[in-house]
Amino acid sequence: MSEFHVLIPSRLESTRLPRKALADLGGKPLVVRVAERASRSGAASVHVATDNDEIAEAVEAAGFAVARTAADHDSGTARLAEAVERLRLGQDAIVVNVQGDEPAVPPACIRQLADLLQERTDAEMATLWTPLAGPAEWRDPNIVKLVADAGGNALYFSRAPIPAVRDGGDPGPRGRRHVGLYAYRAGALKRWNTLPASPLAELESLEQLRALAAGWRIVVAEGVEAMPPGVDTPEDLDAMRARFRRDRPERKRPS
Template identity: 35%
Template sequence: MSVLIVIPARYASTRYPGKPLVALTGASGKKQSLIERSWRAACAVSGVDRVVVATDDDRIREVAEGFGAEVVMTSETCANGTERCAEAHAALGGRYDVVVNLQGDAPLTPHWFVEGLVQGLKDMPEAEIATPVLRCDGATLNSLLGDRKAGRVGGTTAVFSADNRALYFSKEVVPYTGKPYTEAEMTPVFHHVGVYAYRPQALAQYPSWPVGPLEQLEGLEQLRFLENGRSVLCAEVEAKGREFWELNNPEDVPKLEAMMAKMGLE
């Protein structure tokens, strides 16, 4: 099974313009751009045939090529990372069995998250897309709730059926728990990790589907699959002692840097 990882990156982010080029300082004091750290995370995944950065911006292309990444230029009309992945895959000949979307704002994504998604598609042939979910401990849940209370859009949560098929994704914290948790206590809330593994046929069809009301309201690209009746596998992954967070807002930079320092990530 051939695997392509695409790292979609755009400069003109509404919430955080220029985000892919933001420098993050690691445990050793080494500074690297967000896009480079995401690329290095992708290169650490086993069983992958090719890793590319997909962008529509020459500034990102120049930086990415500068640290050795292969870049595929895509159009400015891509509405989200999934559409950019579809365009990049087509530009590369559309010949891969699995296309992974490792979003450029998730540099702390452990390699086993992605490897678990590819395995999930192997194990569930009827699934057309797989995405990881991570059970929140009390500290993570409190951080999500804190973002919402402060009016910030932080992480995304997921709810799914007993056979791990996605029911819904939201930028709100779902399900409602109605009780406090200690920092180390495990909760019934699952943090959705912004990584996707697609079967090529579903990925190719995605840009032709209309944007539904749920995707429009939440601003979550994966909801287009659910609104079009497609099967999305939520693959539960384990942190294995690693902390995880995405760079969604400028306030997340010190949080990510603190996590890298704690984990000794350069």
């Protein structure tokens, strides 16, 4: 298994769910639950990258490390770029970006990404996909789709229903849902802020298209486990709390 590091970008502001990172999830802040899952992946280190004092205090109180960053980053990737500099990671170090709102992320998928990028020395990034559940997901603009070549290199990511079927219908098993989990070489992350802006990335609101437009190679593979939904809305948080209750049933008090 390759050596890798996990970085979890986290900020307090959230439009759809205020103070999401510190929302209670089974007695602990959501971001701490994410760090707990990431720590089971076998990573050499796990850091939460944040500019917020409350998040930093909660993470450190739970026994996890923090990489402090500036407050003016326009994306999680830009925040990670600063974090790898502050942590002084070498150019070839592998960094897995775990979103701060994914408390059920499978540790096996984190390891898979690190191993995939270790094997593909020609790639700057790696990410995962899972089969689309059906035509409704294929048409849903909130679900990102991807297409790749025969060698497992990403060709395009889109919110549109791709690949399109000229004669109508949906692509069936050829449809792939992108899983928003990434691995990077630290050297690539350090160059992130020097990449030119991408009109396609702005149109689709997908920053990975900025990397593709700059000529970066993004290697993709089907995830070894299904990726549960993250937490974006109050309804998502309720669903995740119910999941944690099912997975961690409360012990009955002795009578």
